[in-house]
Amino acid sequence: MDHLDIRQRFPTLRDQGLAVEFFSDYRRPPALSPHTHAHLELCWVRQGRALSVIDGKEFILEPGTLSIINYGQSHDIRNGPERLDLVNVYLDAGLFPFPVLPEGIAEWLIPVFPLHPAFVHARNRILLVPLGDLTTVGTLLELLHAEQEGRRTGFESAMVWLFSQFLLACGRSIRDLAESGGEANDLARQAISQLSNPLEKIRLQIDRHPERSFSLAELSERYGLSPAHLCRSFKRHTG
Numbered sequence: 001m002d003h004l005d006i007r008q009r010f011p012t013l014r015d016q017g018l019a020v021e022f023f024s025d026y027r028r029p030p031a032l033s034p035h036t037h038a039h040l041e042l043c044w045v046r047q048g049r050a051l052s053v054i055d056g057k058e059f060i061l062e063p064g065t066l067s068i069i070n071y072g073q074s075h076d077i078r079n080g081p082e083r084l085d086l087v088n089v090y091l092d093a094g095l096f097p098f099p100v101l102p103e104g105i106a107e108w109l110i111p112v113f114p115l116h117p118a119f120v121h122a123r124n125r126i127l128l129v130p131l132g133d134l135t136t137v138g139t140l141l142e143l144l145h146a147e148q149e150g151r152r153t154g155f156e157s158a159m160v161w162l163f164s165q166f167l168l169a170c171g172r173s174i175r176d177l178a179e180s181g182g183e184a185n186d187l188a189r190q191a192i193s194q195l196s197n198p199l200e201k202i203r204l205q206i207d208r209h210p211e212r213s214f215s216l217a218e219l220s221e222r223y224g225l226s227p228a229h230l231c232r233s234f235k236r237h238t239g
Contacts, residue, residue: 002035006090012148013039016156017095018163020145023086026050026079034076040091040113041069043077044131046138048084050077054126064137066129066170071117073125087141089166099164105171108178113167131173140166198223199234 010019017039034053043052043066050061053076054069061067061077069075077086093113101109131137144162147155202219220227 002033004035004037006037006039007092010090010148012156012159013090013092015095016159017092018159019090020141020148021088021090022141022145023084023088026077026084026086028076028078032076034074036072036074037090038071038092038117040071040093041075042089042091043067043069044087044089044137044141046085046087046134048079048082050079050084050086052077052126059126059128061128062130064131064134066131068113068127068129070120070125072120075126087138089141089144089163096163099160099167101164101167101171105168105175108171108174109167129170129174130177131170132176133169133173137166137169140169198225202230202234 006019007014010021013019043061045061045063045065045067047063049063052059052061052067052069055074059067091113098113100106140162144159144166147158147162202223206214216227216230219225220230223230225233
């Protein structure tokens with residue numbers, strides 16, 4: 001298994017924690033093996049179908065699917081004979097400040113975008129999100145790539161704004177999927193259904209406030225669980 005240092009190829013990832021890469025008519029290099037890297041990878045299938053392998057488990061990626069692969073996860077993309085167009089967004093949340101998003105959108109994104117490598121656990125190694133509006137998503141990513149490559153005056157601010165719009169589109173897709181009861185893949189459905197789970201609420205509270213220290217007594221009292229039960233249940237919940 002290889003560890004790829006993508007930052008060496010993308011100055012914007014190294015300097016501000018964000019980069020985008022297009023793969024038109026993707027063909028997996030024969031020498032490529034499962035690999036890891038020290039940032040989030042958001043892989044969007046623009047056209048075609050692919051197989052994503054995460055820590056030995058296989059997931060089918062349909063057109064329009066966004067797969068969010070957490071820090072340090074061993075992964076690989078495999079394609080069949082049909083044309084496959086991919087777009088990768090690389091995000092280092094330690095460098096790139098998470099944009100402030102409208103109320104009603106942010107809470108849908110927090111479970112999807114872990115904000116620190118220390119928050120990786122069994123429930124968030126990968127999440128698959130179907131993005132419905134392919135035209136909007138594709139246009140935003142194209143504009144983001146153009147700013148990255150052009151490096152014109154103010155490109156850093158433009159990239160932040162465009163990525164905020166991309167996150168807004170993601171949040172709307174997740175919210176609409178949850179509210180409509182529409183079809184969703186198992187991982188997306190699992191994440192959405194768990195948002196009302198007290199253990200998931202505790203996890204999200206900790207993830208949202210990495211600067212805080214939470215006492216076991218405080219969390220137990222707030223959520224009506226005994227300390228021993230909370231410890232056992234939280235370990236099962238997160239792995």
